[in-house]
Amino acid sequence: MIDLLIAGGGPAGLATAVHAARAGMETVVVEPRGTPVDKACGEGIMPGGVRALTDLGAEVTGHPLRGVRYLDGAHRAQASFRGGTGLGVRRTVLHAALSRRAAEAGVTILPGRVGEVRQSADRVYAAGLRARWLVAADGLHSPVRRALGLDLPDPRPRRYGLRRHYRVAPWSDFIEVHWSRSGEAYVTPVGEELVGVAVLGTARRGFDDLLLGFPHLAPLLAGPPDGAVRGAGPLRQRVARRTAGRVLLVGDAAGYVDALTGEGIALALASAAAAVRCLAAGRPEAYESRWRRLSRRHRLLTEALVRASGHPAAARRIVPTAARLPAVFAAAVHALQ
Numbered sequence: 001m002i003d004l005l006i007a008g009g010g011p012a013g014l015a016t017a018v019h020a021a022r023a024g025m026e027t028v029v030v031e032p033r034g035t036p037v038d039k040a041c042g043e044g045i046m047p048g049g050v051r052a053l054t055d056l057g058a059e060v061t062g063h064p065l066r067g068v069r070y071l072d073g074a075h076r077a078q079a080s081f082r083g084g085t086g087l088g089v090r091r092t093v094l095h096a097a098l099s100r101r102a103a104e105a106g107v108t109i110l111p112g113r114v115g116e117v118r119q120s121a122d123r124v125y126a127a128g129l130r131a132r133w134l135v136a137a138d139g140l141h142s143p144v145r146r147a148l149g150l151d152l153p154d155p156r157p158r159r160y161g162l163r164r165h166y167r168v169a170p171w172s173d174f175i176e177v178h179w180s181r182s183g184e185a186y187v188t189p190v191g192e193e194l195v196g197v198a199v200l201g202t203a204r205r206g207f208d209d210l211l212l213g214f215p216h217l218a219p220l221l222a223g224p225p226d227g228a229v230r231g232a233g234p235l236r237q238r239v240a241r242r243t244a245g246r247v248l249l250v251g252d253a254a255g256y257v258d259a260l261t262g263e264g265i266a267l268a269l270a271s272a273a274a275a276v277r278c279l280a281a282g283r284p285e286a287y288e289s290r291w292r293r294l295s296r297r298h299r300l301l302t303e304a305l306v307r308a309s310g311h312p313a314a315a316r317r318i319v320p321t322a323a324r325l326p327a328v329f330a331a332a333v334h335a336l337q
Contacts, residue, residue: 001123002026004279005131007114007144010037011265012251013137014098014107015272018056021105023280029109030127035099036092040163040230042198042262043091044175044188046337047084049266052273058101062089063189068262068333069174070319073216077322078174079330081337086175088190090165094265114144119245133279134247137272140237142253150249152238157310159183160233161259162207163198168223170195175262179319181312182213184260194226200235200259202310235259236306242291243284248275254291257302260309261336270294297335 004020006013009031020027031037044065045053053060065086069078102109110127117134118125124134136144145151170189178185183201190196197217199210207229211218239255242248249255251268271291278287308314322329 001130001132002028003131004028004133004135005030005114005124005126005129006135006137007126008136008138008253009033009109010039010137010139010251011094011098012253012268012272013135014102015056015269016135016137016250016275017102017107018098018105019273019276020279021107023276025280027107028129028131029102029107030112030114031109032111032113036095038092038230040161040198040232041091041264042163042186042188042259043089043190043196044262045087045089046263046266047081047086048337049269050084050087052266052269056101056269058097060087060089060094060097062087062093063170063191064173065175065189066173067175069172069176070179070322070329071176071216072179072319075319075323077319077326077329079326079333082334084337086337088175088188088196090190114138117144117147117247119247124246132246133284135250135275136247136253137250138253140232140235140252140256142249144247145239145249145253148244148247150240150244152240154236154238156236157202158234159200159202159236159258159306160204160231161198161200161235162210162229162231163196164207164229165190165194165196165226166221166223167193167226168195168221169193171220177260178214178217179315180213181315182210184309185211185214185217186259186262187217193223197221198259242288246284248279248284248287250275257299258306260305261298261302263298263302263336267295267298301332301336
């Protein structure tokens with residue numbers, strides 16, 4: 001019997017595996033996709049996430065990020081990170097680096113899917129294996145979470161994201177969030193000649209059609225598109241709880257508000273570390289409260305922004321207000337980093 005079985009070999013699952021291996025646990029990851037895995041995401045990692053990657057021993061290359069900037073074509077608000085830099089990283093680069101680190105740590109990665117999950121008082125049965133614990137790190141629409149009955153309905157309008165890269169030199173070392181009536185465009189420099197653009201909103205149209213809603217951004221994307229458009233959504237996922245018997249939910253599987261504030265990777269890495277600490281201490285029941293504490297600021301700030309973006313009058317005031325109150329905007333950025 002192994003100590004820990006992990007469903008999902010994305011960043012959250014691999015980070016959990018590395019932490020578990022360091023804690024002396026025999027760990028197996030089950031993942032159906034080959035390395036590296038790509039995904040629609042903003043690809044900006046906040047300073048806290050960069051520190052977490054360093055702590056894991058993962059060597060990740062990317063474009064240094066100095067802060068966050070909001071724009072609407074007429075107004076601008078920006079704040080630099082405090083006590084560190086962020087990093088713009090292609091998702092494939094991040095996944096490859098974490099895969100290498102997991103291999104170095106002695107983690108076993110098996111191809112396949114975790115289907116039915118059965119539990120007894122002291123073990124979990126899944127994917128043909130027996131384990132003391134199971135961590136579900138199988139993404140936004142986690143099949144394990146759904147099978148355990150932990151999904152909650154969400155009556156609010158659904159939001160989606162589409163991402164595309166452009167071969168163009170970054171014009172800024174800030175993460176830029178461009179606001180318009182169409183939604184938000186999240187721009188991240190990820191290389192010397194590459195930027196990623198993620199368009200977020202409730203409209204379900206093609207990427208090019210959505211980009212027309214940002215006339216102040218489109219002229220900056222002078223280079224050719226690089227790669228296919230990738231999509232994700234619905235983004236918001238409400239979850240009843242993060243534990244179910246001997247199963248813990250980590251990363252996006254644990255619940256998700258929105259991609260707007262760019263904290264997905266940092267939260268995934270933090271929840272991975274917290275889950276393993278609870279298991280190593282023999283206190284899995286403590287994980288729920290730890291997850292709530294470490295994600296609280298992100299959930300509150302992101303929820304407030306998403307609610308405001310859903311009301312045209314409020315959305316129009318976000319960037320002008322941030323520009324008039326730079327100290328408040330800086331405090332919000334610092335709270336998320």
